[in-house]
Amino acid sequence: MAKDQKKQLRPKADTPKGFRDYFGADVTERKAMLDAIGKVYELHGFDPLETSAVETVEALGKFLPDVDRPNAGVFAWQEEAVPGGGSGDWLALRYDLTAPLARVAAQFRNDLPIPYRRYAMGPVWRNEKPGPGRFRQFYQCDADTVGSASVAADAEICAMLADALEAVGIARGDYIVRINNRKVLNGVLEAAEVRADQAEDVLRQIDKFDKVGREGVLALLTTGRKDDSGAVIKGVGLTEAQAAPVLAFLTSKGDDNAATLEALRVAVGGSAIGAEGVDELAEIARLLAAMGVTENQAIIDPSVVRGLGYYTGPVFEAELISIPDKNGRKRQFGSVAGGGRYDGLVERFTGQKVPATGVSIGVDRLYAAISLSRVLLREGPVIVTVMDRQRMAEYLKIASELRAAGIRAEVYLGNPKNFGNQLKYADRRDSPIAVIQGENEVSKGSVLLKDLYLGEMLADSMSREEWKAQPTQFEVPRCELVPAVKKLRDEINLRVADLHRQDSL
Amino acid sequence: MAKDQKKQLRPKADTPKGFRDYFGADVTERKAMLDAIGKVYELHGFDPLETSAVETVEALGKFLPDVDRPNAGVFAWQEEAVPGGGSGDWLALRYDLTAPLARVAAQFRNDLPIPYRRYAMGPVWRNEKPGPGRFRQFYQCDADTVGSASVAADAEICAMLADALEAVGIARGDYIVRINNRKVLNGVLEAAEVRADQAEDVLRQIDKFDKVGREGVLALLTTGRKDDSGAVIKGVGLTEAQAAPVLAFLTSKGDDNAATLEALRVAVGGSAIGAEGVDELAEIARLLAAMGVTENQAIIDPSVVRGLGYYTGPVFEAELISIPDKNGRKRQFGSVAGGGRYDGLVERFTGQKVPATGVSIGVDRLYAAISLSRVLLREGPVIVTVMDRQRMAEYLKIASELRAAGIRAEVYLGNPKNFGNQLKYADRRDSPIAVIQGENEVSKGSVLLKDLYLGEMLADSMSREEWKAQPTQFEVPRCELVPAVKKLRDEINLRVADLHRQDSL
Incomplete structure (x- = not known):
């Protein structure tokens, strides 16, 4: 009995829920992957930045910008207010690498070169409900250019992303970088005479394009549809005539960039912002070609909907389309990186709009893909x-x-x-x-x-x-x-x- | 006025107090240093382990084991208790890399090879009052062997530490690994008939040997002394006869290991535990020589007092004794690594004593030393x-x-x-x-x-x-x-x- 009681007093040797340990080769091989990516970023003139894991909640913003679920959040705590010591500030673990970049870009705005090309890699933390394969600490690996409004900066990021994927062993043809532009969508909405108060709703619905397809989105944009459980989802209330150009936009990918751009010019009708968006995509395509990036590495693809609600200009996504496993079987992995152009980066702090563009690689998923095909060498010691x-x-x-x-x-x-x-x-x-x-x-x-x-x-x-x-x-x-x-x-x-x-x- | 108010609502772009950012070369060169150390650890058969930054307070133990100041502590917060989600557990940022190792060694005790040689590098967090050059997030770089009672494991750690320092560019002769043994001190206390209830007090006083020297410690062990401010510090109350062997122990370093060991044999008198400690040091000296480690790389030195209170057997410390700066001037840097043998690692969790020994390198100080003499190459892009x-x-x-x-x-x-x-x-x-x-x-x-x-x-x-x-x-x-x-x-x-x-x- 006394022994039992003593046993109960012992602490449990467990990771907290949603956290995990990495052993041996999983550490060294993931590190080798990150090193290879870092080398590519360096070669493109990007400089490393390593910020602390901890930021003030004030600087970080307490909630994730691109997530609206109520229980999604950060790990935060209040410092004890001690004379000469703790400030009483609320502190938090960073939830991504962009928020600390925003803080740095504002804090050191007089010292940093402009444009500031920086890369960062490291863990981020999300106070979310853990699940299978869903952890509350995970790695990100970002590259951003702050202070350049030129689409050359976007093209450079896309070319660099393709280089990075090849540097970690993804063969050309096994991945694709897809590029879209929020301005083109804005042009389409303008051409379709969608009311300003409907725009957000339209974005929410087209975000489901991957899942529900053309007909599903058509229903969601107009009168609504029933989902698999039979629940009725209310439509946005557009007419079919209004919905048509939106769907034309999403499905306007042609056999090559020239065909896609032509279809987009039709989709944006007379909209000035739409034309600007298409011009930007055309320029990106031209610059990629100049850098020797082929259309089976990076391509204009208006079906990329993820991020359109968050970014303000070009949007990119890298997808692994077929990765051979150890037995040569091809497997799909989906998106491993995403990014785009956003203007609000530093504005929260300084009130000034600073143009920025960047990409974030999902390290764990990319590592899972390259592990699949790797040859295990005997690395154990004699x-x-x-x-x-x-x-x-x-x-x-x-x-x-x-x-x-x-x-x-x-x-x-x-x-x-x-x-x-x-x-x-x-x-x-x-x-x-x-x-x-x-x-x-x-x-x-x-x-x-x-x-x-x-x-x-x-x-x-x-x-x-x-x-x-x-x-x-x-x-x-x-x-x-x-x-x-x-x-x-x-x-x-x-x-x-x-x-x-x-x-x- | 309205404008002023708006300005006040903007968040401050600042790192929290005690945290900092690393830019460009400071990131890449520190990384190159850690890579070089990791390579040495790997070569010695140590495997990498990467645990999460976050542990349960229960697993971590809330307070630092080797610090007794009341405001020294960890960054901790309580999870929301949500059905199916947060557990209501207290979570905390790790304060070192040893506590997570203890948790891992207990949690995976049936899966890990035994002995388990592991290395780890990464940030740790201390909720301490920040000061100049004193940060609340900093890097550690540890190597430990868990599950081996052999002093060969201690000798190996010392040899590896010397290799690691040379691998990052510290020349032989510019550093020294000093080795002491808690058991020898125990033997000395036994021989001097120091009462058990005085032992801790003695340890606290000899810890000041570096600062107050031989005479100062003599006073502290006997009748007490006045410090610089005039305050009277109470002595332990030993007789001069009792204090003599303790001081003999601290000053018994001879011209070489043989001379030191001889002096130590005298200091421990007839104490069995003391003799065991001296034997261990002699064996470590013999094994280091077999590995080709010379006495100007690693040496027996009973003046190493730091860690004697915490460790249970051999204790090591690496000191940079003279580092040339860019102008060839020699500068002292002091201790850059410390470690030793401890038996309580897994005991908190399982009740079983598991022998372990290891070392922790203070990454920031070592980096400061090697930065001092490095040649800056033009690394900027064309x-x-x-x-x-x-x-x-x-x-x-x-x-x-x-x-x-x-x-x-x-x-x-x-x-x-x-x-x-x-x-x-x-x-x-x-x-x-x-x-x-x-x-x-x-x-x-x-x-x-x-x-x-x-x-x-x-x-x-x-x-x-x-x-x-x-x-x-x-x-x-x-x-x-x-x-x-x-x-x-x-x-x-x-x-x-x-x-x-x-x-x-």
């Missing part, structure tokens, strides 16, 4: 086993020699009594090779190298007897340890690559 | 200026060609009307070269390259007339743009390196 605790110095020396040759290596530091445990440990560490030196080897001036991968690889293709007969370990002179381990490691890597080739045939 | 807005496509094409050759390049995207502004921008971007193509160049099929660094560099050594006469720009055929920019960039880098050599003579 394990130097402990046969004789008295010889620990020699084992550490062996590991040091291997490391000096650039080979990842470690000595087994658990209780060495049970040798089986050492091999189990090596297996758990994904180790390719064990180095063994017992009394027998010491007397002969040699070491044993055990190929920890061979048995596993052969097990599928041969009988237990054949498998057991395979020479998985061999002896080398102590002085030839390093070259022998290097050779064996190279052989193992070749074998792994071979196996993968066979798998994907 | 700027393609805009002479004619109609030719934007051609300017973007030029930048693309340069990037395809691996040269960081961008087009000026601000208002191009004032060419002086473009050059000011290039200067602010630390740009080495501007590419200029006006009507004249277009007609000749050429471009101008402007060396933006030459003028600046010559300005010191010549008159204004001479300086103005310097040919800082020259014309090349458009088709030779890329090789010409490469050549000029290499020349500029050579010049910078030359200048540095002269500076340091």
Whole structure:
């Protein structure tokens, strides 16, 4: 009873709901991906910015700008007001990387180069209901140009996004950057004589284009429709004649940019803002071509509806259209990045409109896509086993020699009594090779190298007897340890690559 | 009046007190430093672990384990209790990387390899009073081995720490890893017949050894002393005979490890735990030597007092003893890393004692040290200026060609009307070269390259007339743009390196 009570007092070893841990290769490979993206951003002249996780609620704005659900929010707390210490301010964890950029652009407006090209990568936090695959801390990776009204800045972001996707291993043809423009939609609404008070409602409905399709949106824009549950959704109340150009806009993508632009010119009718929007898209298309970006990398596509409510000019989205998995099967992943032009960035702080454009990559989804097709290499360390605790110095020396040759290596530091445990440990560490030196080897001036991968690889293709007969370990002179381990490691890597080739045939 | 009121409603564009932003090179160079350290950790068989910033207060423990000031604490908040959503738990930002490791080691104890070698790097948060150079978010970079009682694990951490410091550019001889052992101190206290209830008090006093020296500590251990302000600090009440072995312990560092160990054997007298501690230090010294670590890299030093109250066995500290600045002057930086062995890591959660040892590098201080001596290279992008807005496509094409050759390049995207502004921008971007193509160049099929660094560099050594006469720009055929920019960039880098050599003579 007393023991039970004591047990209850122990804290639970759990991550909070909606948070998770990343181990080993998931950390290093995601980092390698971010490094590759960062290199592309740098090459384009973007400079890194790293802000703190914590902002004042005042600077951040308490709620997400593009989410209107009531329980969507931030993690916030009030500082204790202590004389000379805490200010009594409300503080919060950043919910994206754009809000801190806005604060920085306002705070350092006299020191930053203008235009200011910056990139940022790091975790953001959302106080939302967690769910399967839905976490409350996740990574974003953004690039923005602040202070340039030129559509060249938008074109540059699109070209850079294509470069970044290719840099992390997405093949050309497996992704597409789609570009739309809010001004074109504004022109269409003007041409269709949609009332100003209906515009927001129209935006809400066309946002469902991906889900409900052409007929569904037509119904939503006019008299309404029943959803799958039978509930009636009220229509916006446009006439069919008013809805027609809106639908024409959404479906005006042609075989190439020239055809799409022609269709858009018709859709915007005589609207000046619409014509401006189409001109911008035409200019973006021309600039992308000049940069060598082809239409199977980035294309004008008016069916991109996400973000049209938030952005004020060009809108972009990168979609993975077909990613081969390890067996060569193609899989769809959907959108992995989105962005566009927005003018209100700094205005909250300074009252001045500052033009800005940028993109945010959804790091976790992109990582999931590239993990799907990656070849697993044996990245575990060489394990130097402990046969004789008295010889620990020699084992550490062996590991040091291997490391000096650039080979990842470690000595087994658990209780060495049970040798089986050492091999189990090596297996758990994904180790390719064990180095063994017992009394027998010491007397002969040699070491044993055990190929920890061979048995596993052969097990599928041969009988237990054949498998057991395979020479998985061999002896080398102590002085030839390093070259022998290097050779064996190279052989193992070749074998792994071979196996993968066979798998994907 | 109305205008004033509106202005007051605008949010302040400020970081919260105690937080800061990192720009450009400070981000990339700190990252390069962490990457180099991570590579060393990986090579030693340590695996990365990335936990969330947020933990439950329950798992974290609300207060810092090694700080007893009342206002030292964490940033914490209570979740809303929402059916199906928020749990009503108290959540907090992690204050170090060890507490999350403890939680992970307990939560995944059946899945992790044992021993578990892990490294982690990332920000931690402390709810402390900010001050000059004292921030409430800062980086840590830790490596720990969980589940090994062997002092080989401690020796390995010390060797790895030395490797890591050298990997980031600290020369051998400019740093030292000092090693002490809490068990030796326990032995000394036992030999001096210090009562159990006095031990904590003794620890508090010897922690001041760095500040008050031998005589000061003697006074503090016995009858007390007056501090600089004249306030009387009560002594522990030991006799001089009891205090003597404690002081002998603190000052027992000899010319080499052998001499130090001999002095320590005397200091611990007949104490069994003391003898065990000295044996451990002797074994660590032997294992370090086997790994090729010399005594000017890592050495037994009983004057290391920091951490003796917290750790239960070996204690380590890395100090930068002399770091040359850009002018070759040597500067001291003090401690940049600390660690040791502790047994209570997982016990809070599971009731089981699990041996662990590890080190934490103070990233910001180490970065400050290596920044001091680093040579600044021109890392800014080549700027393609805009002479004619109609030719934007051609300017973007030029930048693309340069990037395809691996040269960081961008087009000026601000208002191009004032060419002086473009050059000011290039200067602010630390740009080495501007590419200029006006009507004249277009007609000749050429471009101008402007060396933006030459003028600046010559300005010191010549008159204004001479300086103005310097040919800082020259014309090349458009088709030779890329090789010409490469050549000029290499020349500029050579010049910078030359200048540095002269500076340091």
